[in-house]
Amino acid sequence: MIRRMSKRIVRADDANKIAEHGVSLFSEYDLPFSTFAVGVSEINGRYPQAGFDVDDDVEQVWYVVEGSARITLGEDQTEIGTGDMLLVARGTPYIIDGTVKLVVASGPPWHAEQHRHIETL
Secondary structure, three states: OOOOOOOOOOOHHHOEEEEEOOOEEEEEOOOOOOOOEEEEEEEEEEEOOOOEEEEOOOEEEEEEEEEEEEEEEOOEEEEEEOOOEEEEOOOOOEEEEEEEEEEEEEEOOOOHHHEEEEOOO
């Protein structure tokens, strides 16, 4: 016997939009999973505007949907473009500088309390 699976569609209009510093728009999707989260980040400029951001409790995968950017992860820098994927370990300071649209998957789900800003490494 084949059972029909129920489907859940999360519409773009239902995503929680978070704008930061005039250069970042993050679309946070409400998913029914306890082990990971997925969102879309659109960056146009340098994020963060100064220093580094760090996510202490989550591991992340960033997939470049379109655009390009210079990425700094800790002391390492690289250029990324459409189709590239980055693996960001928890606790890694980062900078994104460019015009880029990223699908961001994080596990466990991202939460604001574990996100912090630092001025230097």
